[in-house]
Amino acid sequence: MTALTQAAPTQAKQRAQRRHMSDGALVRLFIFPTLIILILWNVFPLFYSLYLSFTRYSVIANRAPEWIGFSNYTAILSRPTFWQSFATTGVYALLSVGLQTVLGFSLAMLLRQKFKGSGFITTLTLIPMMLSPVVVGMFWKLIYNPSYGIFNFLLNPTNPRLATDMLANPVSAMLAVVIVDVWMWTPFVMLLCLSGLNAIPDYLYEAAAIDRASAWFQFRRITLPQVAPLLLIAVLFRTIEAIKAFDLMMGLTGGGPGKSTETVSIALYRLAFSGQFNTGQASALAYIVLIIIICISNVYIRYLNKLRGE
Amino acid sequence: MATITLQQVEKKFGSAYAVQPMDLTIQDGEFVVLLGPSGCGKTTTLRMISGLEAVTSGKILLNGRDVTWLHPSERDIAFVFQFFALYPHLTARENVAFPLQAQSVPRDEVTKRVNEVLKLLQIEHLANSRPAALSGGDQQRIALARALVRRPSAFLMDEPLGALDAEFRETMRAEIKRLHLSINATTVYVTHDQVEAMAMSDRIVVMSAAVVQQVGTPAEVYYDPANLFVARFIGSPGMNLLKGRYSEGVVSFGGSKRLPVPAAWRAAVDQVTQGGGELIVGFRPEAASVRADGELEATVYASDLHGGFSMLHLDLGHENPIVHVRASRQEIYPIDALVRFSLDPNMVRFFDPRTEKALQPVAEVAL
Ligand SMILES: Nc1ncnc2c1ncn2[C@@H]1O[C@H](COP(=O)(O)OP(=O)(O)OP(=O)(O)O)[C@@H](O)[C@H]1O
Numbered sequence: 265m266t267a268l269t270q271a272a273p274t275q276a277k278q279r280a281q282r283r284h285m286s287d288g289a290l291v292r293l294f295i296f297p298t299l300i301i302l303i304l305w306n307v308f309p310l311f312y313s314l315y316l317s318f319t320r321y322s323v324i325a326n327r328a329p330e331w332i333g334f335s336n337y338t339a340i341l342s343r344p345t346f347w348q349s350f351a352t353t354g355v356y357a358l359l360s361v362g363l364q365t366v367l368g369f370s371l372a373m374l375l376r377q378k379f380k381g382s383g384f385i386t387t388l389t390l391i392p393m394m395l396s397p398v399v400v401g402m403f404w405k406l407i408y409n410p411s412y413g414i415f416n417f418l419l420n421p422t423n424p425r426l427a428t429d430m431l432a433n434p435v436s437a438m439l440a441v442v443i444v445d446v447w448m449w450t451p452f453v454m455l456l457c458l459s460g461l462n463a464i465p466d467y468l469y470e471a472a473a474i475d476r477a478s479a480w481f482q483f484r485r486i487t488l489p490q491v492a493p494l495l496l497i498a499v500l501f502r503t504i505e506a507i508k509a510f511d512l513m514m515g516l517t518g519g520g521p522g523k524s525t526e527t528v529s530i531a532l533y534r535l536a537f538s539g540q541f542n543t544g545q546a547s548a549l550a551y552i553v554l555i556i557i558i559c560i561s562n563v564y565i566r567y568l569n570k571l572r573g574e
Numbered sequence: 575m576a577t578i579t580l581q582q583v584e585k586k587f588g589s590a591y592a593v594q595p596m597d598l599t600i601q602d603g604e605f606v607v608l609l610g611p612s613g614c615g616k617t618t619t620l621r622m623i624s625g626l627e628a629v630t631s632g633k634i635l636l637n638g639r640d641v642t643w644l645h646p647s648e649r650d651i652a653f654v655f656q657f658f659a660l661y662p663h664l665t666a667r668e669n670v671a672f673p674l675q676a677q678s679v680p681r682d683e684v685t686k687r688v689n690e691v692l693k694l695l696q697i698e699h700l701a702n703s704r705p706a707a708l709s710g711g712d713q714q715r716i717a718l719a720r721a722l723v724r725r726p727s728a729f730l731m732d733e734p735l736g737a738l739d740a741e742f743r744e745t746m747r748a749e750i751k752r753l754h755l756s757i758n759a760t761t762v763y764v765t766h767d768q769v770e771a772m773a774m775s776d777r778i779v780v781m782s783a784a785v786v787q788q789v790g791t792p793a794e795v796y797y798d799p800a801n802l803f804v805a806r807f808i809g810s811p812g813m814n815l816l817k818g819r820y821s822e823g824v825v826s827f828g829g830s831k832r833l834p835v836p837a838a839w840r841a842a843v844d845q846v847t848q849g850g851g852e853l854i855v856g857f858r859p860e861a862a863s864v865r866a867d868g869e870l871e872a873t874v875y876a877s878d879l880h881g882g883f884s885m886l887h888l889d890l891g892h893e894n895p896i897v898h899v900r901a902s903r904q905e906i907y908p909i910d911a912l913v914r915f916s917l918d919p920n921m922v923r924f925f926d927p928r929t930e931k932a933l934q935p936v937a938e939v940a941l
């Protein structure tokens with residue numbers, strides 16, 4: 265009896281000695297490094313760049329930031345080239361997100377029906393999404409090549425050279441970038457839509473069949489509203505990504521020809537890292553983009569909440 | 575309004591029967607209940623009538639029209655699902671309006687008819703709630719409203735009260751019954767609750783193991799079960815079934831326990847047992863009366879009090895099963911006491927132990 269009653273406290277003490285510290289301390293030990301890194305690499309730059317956006321400052325000039333208030337913002341917003349890059353970004357986002365949504369949703373509707381190999385096909389369609397955008401840019405450049413690329417061969421099999429050089433013409437260059445983005449990210453939209461579609465219980469369609477709803481009525485009144493929340497999330501993600509689009513353009517067109525594919529991000533990159541390294545103005549531009557993204561996200565999220573029931 | 579006819583309708587999943595070939599005619603305005611234990615094929619039958627499930631073979635007629643291969647939407651039948659199947663993203667009002675909108679009924683008409691039905695079911699105050707915010711009973715009312723608003727020629731209901739708690743079921747049962755009486759639409763109702771079946775139906779279809787065991791009014795099914803399954807399944811407790819040996823007009827259950835076979839059954843019993851042999855005697859608890867001069871003797875195994883009577887569980891000995899007998903609430907029956915009881919000759923039934931089928935009294939056979 266005595267041996268038994270003593271055993272328990274002894275074990276507990278041994279365990280405490282082995283550990284040397286409390287649970288709370290252990291937790292803090294693990295969180296601390298991450299916290300430091302986050303503060304150094306995310307939180308600090310966030311606020312520092314906010315400060316810099318109100319100053320005249322260049323990283324390469326050996327001069328302290330000089331406070332100039334909203335001048336950077338007014339300078340940017342009054343320069344037509346920036347408005348043009350905003351417009352380019354808008355066109356790009358609208359086209360690529362629009363196409364991705366339509367195509368992704370349609371593909372999901374097709375793959376929703378289970379058939380032999382549908383799982384395999386679903387996996388295959390996801391591959392483009394897993395590649396690095398820079399790599400994708402590189403090899404699509406080869407695909408678009410007017411003399412030996414497969415794209416122009418498909419446009420004009422007899423004489424590929426006579427077909428449009430996709431990357432050399434302002435309108436087609438935009439189209440070319442959109443095509444690549446759609447190729448790469450449609451699977452993402454499809455994947456979210458597919459999981460949304462698969463989550464719709466069959467009995468809703470049975471009830472609708474009993475209620476004498478036509479296929480189109482079922483699609484409009486059941487399928488669409490049921491997938492809408494996930495579809496909207498997909499669209500939100502893609503919109504944010506499209507507004508930030510950078511790597512694909514850099515890889516494919518470098519913003520050209522002319523400024524035809526120069527999105528805000530590329531303009532931002534030029535401002536910050538080429539020519540005069542205008543860090544102050546670049547920070548201001550970055551904040552403008554951030555505000556735009558926050559506004560758009562808010563609109564989406566509002567709408568999403570409305571969908572999910574008042 | 576509609577008559578529904580099933581002709582040799584059957585359903586197989588793979589090689590297993592979910593419903594063996596069945597014939598059934600449901601009259602216009604009739605309330606028919608499909609009753610049976612879990613997995614016996616009730617839902618499958620109902621889904622075949624609705625068109626949600628294709629038949630393996632056989633024919634389904636609606637008002638004489640062959641609808642066997644028509645889509646559910648072409649049958650003009652409403653279905654109330656066991657778990658309501660409301661559209662979760664629509665409000666109650668929109669759910670009820672759905673079948674009308676699907677048919678492009680003009681907007682004013684939709685509003686008018688939806689309001690009528692909401693009023694009929696007294697759920698106007700729920701009109702703007704979504705299903706998730708409502709109790710089971712209210713969801714079921716909305717499901718009913720959605721079925722009613724179409725004015726279909728027939729209603730199919732799959733355990734519509736199955737998901738509700740006991741207290742609520744009574745209320746909803748009365749509501750459905752009232753609705754049926756007021757609109758008098760042909761209704762096929764699935765349940766595995768015999769009390770529900772007895773209370774609501776004009777006719778009961780008793781099913782078991784994919785086979786229709788008996789079709790009849792509640793009284794027929796209760797007093798004249800077609801076979802041992804129905805005898806056991808209907809009533810709580812079910813019919814008392816005693817196996818005995820028959821010879822010369824008397825069934826004996828071992829020892830001195832004997833029961834004379836009523837005259838009406840003699841010929842049938844003689845024929846089945848070929849003058850003598852095994853026979854199953856069935857009687858309801860209320861067919862027995864405890865009395866000093868009763869022909870059967872037993873000891874009290876247990877007794878329990880019910881509202882207006884007490885239920886005696888009696889041991890006849892000789893490996894006979896315990897029989898349940900209704901007795902007066904006033905008397906007290908101590909355990910192991912000897913009691914005698916007799917059976918009302920009009921309420922005793924006989925079954926063939928081999929086929930498990932009920933015997934028919936000769937008078938009826940002669941007809
Ligand atoms: N889609 C299906 N695939 C295979 N077997 C099925 C299918 N649907 C039903 N079954 C089988 O058919 C039989 C009858 O099922 P059914 O749903 O009609 O029973 P039920 O009488 O409605 O039972 P419950 O009271 O549990 O609802 C069951 O054995 C069931 O396993």
Ligand SMILES: [Mg+2]
Nearest residue numbers: 616617618732
């Ligand atoms: Mg069922």
